[in-house]
Amino acid sequence: MSKADYDVLIVGSGAGGAMAAYELTKAGIKVLLLEAGRHYDPKTETPMFKRNADAPLMASGNTDKDFGYYDATVDGGWTVPDEPYTTDEDSEFLWWRARMLGGRTNHWGRYSLRFSEHDFKGKSRDGLGADWPFEYSDIAPWYDKTEALVGVCGTNTGLDDMPDSAPDVLQPPPAPRVPELLVAAAANKLGLKAVPMHRAVLTRPKDDRAACFYATPCGHGCSIGAAFQTTTSLLPMAHKTGNLTVITNAMVKQVTTDANGQVTGVTYIDKTSSEQLTLPARVVILAASACESARIMLNSASDSHPQGLANSSGQLGKNLMDSTGAGLGATIPALRNRPRYNEDGHTANHLFIPWWGHKAQENGELNFPRGYHFEIGSGFREPGAWVSGDFKGYGKALKDEAKANYGAFVYFALRGEMLPNPDCYMDIDPDVTDKWGIPVARFHWKWSEHELNQVAHGLKTAKDLLQTMGATVGDLPSPEQAIAKGGQIIHEVGTTRMGESKEDSVTNQWGQTWDCPNLFVMDGGVFASNPHKNCTLTILTLAMRNANWLANQLHKGAL
């Protein structure tokens, strides 16, 4: 296929872009995919079975490798060389980016929880934020298809915060570990439930991908394809159709439009030559990540689109949301010196605590409108650059203290829903450009009392759980001190939200922009709200559903 021989041009090879490419190419549509980062091959580049001691600084994180030496992220993290972003002087915001084929799917946490009808219709219930332009029942079959394709392990719990998958969709979850079982008992006593986490990790082989062998943290990437990433699944599958062409090191600057304001293609920088090139396209799908896609659109203003491309609603860049994040941990005395066994498992939560407070919120018993869940940090992890314990002296007593504490620490990580607010948005910095001459994103951020009240509740609940397990917990920090910075949980969404009407949203339910029928957004930007359940599964699901719809439109000649 020559580069000009394609029907759809996709920007970005992460969750949204790769799923769209898979769905379209499978339907016989020719796709050209541009990726801003370099080519990346997990089969040859993943550090499987590597020990922390074999890497500099015991593999701990720093500004070069924020999440540690072996984290899969290439040329990214909180900073990308020569590609800055800015914040206004009153805001703190962190933006995690990757510059590699597959994007952030190469390192993500793989937590894959469905949104529910409750999540999609928050505004109808409490009047806050925005509803999504479809019902849960519209998207449920697409969740099933996505989970089956991606491979998600977990259990149907029947809990109101966790919609069931269709029978036989989920793969079996791994057995819980000892600290998780202790948490589950403590939770049970407090009227909460710990249940199997849903994770995009194969526990049974699928396609060309092997089942998990329960070693090597998924954040390093997965050379055997057990932990889902697009570079071992959707992209190779799309390639096999013969309908996909990928150009890496292609940093998109703008979407081009004609005199009528309709999309004609994209302009990008070839990073290897620094040359600026323009490609024509019949249809463009932006899936560069919520903030990168919004940046491209804001940078694509023209006479027809004076506020930025497809921004007649004025919502482009607005409604920026992350998940709330906070944590509390303690050493559990009763877990000191517990019997050893291999607790690697699939290297993340086997159990977690889903949100339990829908009824309480319905009854007006809580002073915050939206829920959260707890992820559990615990286990006999591979020793690294930190050793837990209250150390004094030397010799055998010192080692004994370290050994006693090993695996005795339990940490609760809160992940909660935030509501959009007028103080949280992105625009284009008028004074700063990146290495490629592209004006950069500027972030504005302020948590509202909804999030702070939620975090205060979460800290108190975590303290109750820890005390129920026999831990001594000191005074709690204030929610202002405890809450993570905007962007820090890496669930940033909402900047090109979908909706029922072109007055208050950027796209319709298919991710098609209201203003340009041949421009689609298929990343987290289209989220109308940001439920606490981690965004990637829903990005994948929407991309599958919407690319399928697009394929039908193309086959019908409607576009």
Next chain:
Amino acid sequence: MSLSPFASRLPQMTRRESLKLFGLMVAGAAVPGLAACTSTPETGTAALQNATPQAGHWPTTDIQPIVLKGYGKDPNLIIPPTSPWPKTLSEAQLQLVARISNVLVPAENGQPGALEIGAPHVVDEWISAPYSGQQRDRDTILRLLIWLDDEAILLHSEPFSALDNARQMVILNTIAFGTEDAPVEFHPPAQAFNRLRTLILAAYFCSVPGSKEIGYMGNVAIAGDYPGPTKEAMDHLDDVLASLGLAEYAYTPVGG
């Protein structure tokens, strides 16, 4: 009555006065190599004169940061660099760290200690790294090494490494047991020692023998399903649940 680790102090003099009296060369001179990382090397005496009496003789020497590039944002993950930046500890400093490593985690019963697994080199790589966290530790740990020599010279007119084992331990005992019972002048070196101790412990437990000793059993491929806890581990959990009054709340699998 047990002897306080602080009993060997010279009670009639402040520490600062004592050092002035001895007029000793300390800091940069006593710790070869330090001058290499200071733009304006100070004598120890000058540095100490800047110290407040409350702070004892915690060094105020100007310690220059490492200004180098790190290993970058796309290093080789399969073959990590073995020498990502130049190590900066002098031979004398390395010896000091080696001595402390050996005291903290000595070899025993055929099990290697922190020295044998190379902890001093891990510390050297750590404090020589051009990242902010490591730079903070560099400042702390280099000051501790200076302090140890200053203290040795103050008490015995010889650098730390030249003292016999008993005298070294007397000094280390003043900073190795936290700050609760220690005079305020020992707090900065005690806190610094705490940081160095954690770093050396981490280096030890990261090593293959240390990792085995602490009981890490992962990083091995498992065929079939993850087996979960052993019977021994579950029996222990049952005891824990009973002791916490949680037995009746034990986890039961949900759904299907």
